[in-house]
Amino acid sequence: MRKPMPFGKYLLLDRIAVGGMAEVFAAKTFGVEGFERVVAIKRILPTMVEDDEFISMFIDEARIASMLNHANIVQIYELGKHDDTYFISMEYVSGRDVRMLIDKYKKRGQAMPIDLACYVVAKVAEGLDYAHRKKDQAGRDLGIIHRDISPQNVLVSYEGEVKIIDLGIAKAAGRLQKTQAGILKGKFGYMSPEQVRGIPIDHRSDIYSAGVMLYEMLTGTKLFTGESDFSTLEKVRAGDVRPPSELNPEIPPALEAVVMKALAKDRDQRYQWAGEFAEALLHH
Numbered sequence: 001m002r003k004p005m006p007f008g009k010y011l012l013l014d015r016i017a018v019g020g021m022a023e024v025f026a027a028k029t030f031g032v033e034g035f036e037r038v039v040a041i042k043r044i045l046p047t048m049v050e051d052d053e054f055i056s057m058f059i060d061e062a063r064i065a066s067m068l069n070h071a072n073i074v075q076i077y078e079l080g081k082h083d084d085t086y087f088i089s090m091e092y093v094s095g096r097d098v099r100m101l102i103d104k105y106k107k108r109g110q111a112m113p114i115d116l117a118c119y120v121v122a123k124v125a126e127g128l129d130y131a132h133r134k135k136d137q138a139g140r141d142l143g144i145i146h147r148d149i150s151p152q153n154v155l156v157s158y159e160g161e162v163k164i165i166d167l168g169i170a171k172a173a174g175r176l177q178k179t180q181a182g183i184l185k186g187k188f189g190y191m192s193p194e195q196v197r198g199i200p201i202d203h204r205s206d207i208y209s210a211g212v213m214l215y216e217m218l219t220g221t222k223l224f225t226g227e228s229d230f231s232t233l234e235k236v237r238a239g240d241v242r243p244p245s246e247l248n249p250e251i252p253p254a255l256e257a258v259v260m261k262a263l264a265k266d267r268d269q270r271y272q273w274a275g276e277f278a279e280a281l282l283h284h
Helices: 052-066 098-107 114-133 193-197 204-219 229-238 253-262 274-282
Strands: 005-007 010-018 022-030 036-044 076-082 085-091 095-097 154-157 162-164
Touching: 010 036, 036 052, 052 076, 052 085, 095 098, 098 154, 098 204, 114 154, 114 162, 114 204, 114 274, 193 204, 193 229, 204 253, 204 274, 253 274
Parallel strands: none
Antiparallel strands: 005 010, 010 022, 022 036, 036 085, 076 085, 095 154, 154 162
């Protein structure tokens, strides 16, 4: 985009991300007395506007995220439609995603500083704990599971705020779009073993994914990677985790124990709630 483009009541300033199904813009919205606010606009790509399944998923993302109000989850403002295109207006985070941070340190031949990695993942875990425990107005569990916790889906602002994004494939009770049995959603290398096996998952799957992300942040090395998607999935299924201190001797034993517990193949051996994981990271 070379110049700002009107989009309903918004002015699109710059495209900041694009994927296979949607694109994200920094945008401005205006009010009385010269009021301006910078927001992020996520809109469905023109090639996807006829895809009913994706549109249902997109609407689910807005509906699920709009129920959540937490410092570590990007805030949703509006689900709208303009010129037959659905969009979500949400909080704009000025910063970088964790993938960019990992890559920045990797280029220097370093792993991320231990305190920074622990802080970021502790904040992710706090956001997850809130989402996992969230109930509806009648007091029923919403049953939210993110299912795609990965470095690309965590933003760190220049002020040090940590925000989970992209609830597009989150699992929640009563969502419009049901996942068919056997269909994997999420980034393969960050899935839990049970997610890869296709058995019913619960909130502890997200704890595992956050553990995989932490492992990579601490070591500068992806935990599960293969020459093909299939070989990556096989490694996740096997669940063999090399102690991270073998890759980064600076990792203290107490922190290694925290990482290994989050990455237990048997979910009954993991932290049972993300809040427990956050607490352990802040006090390792």
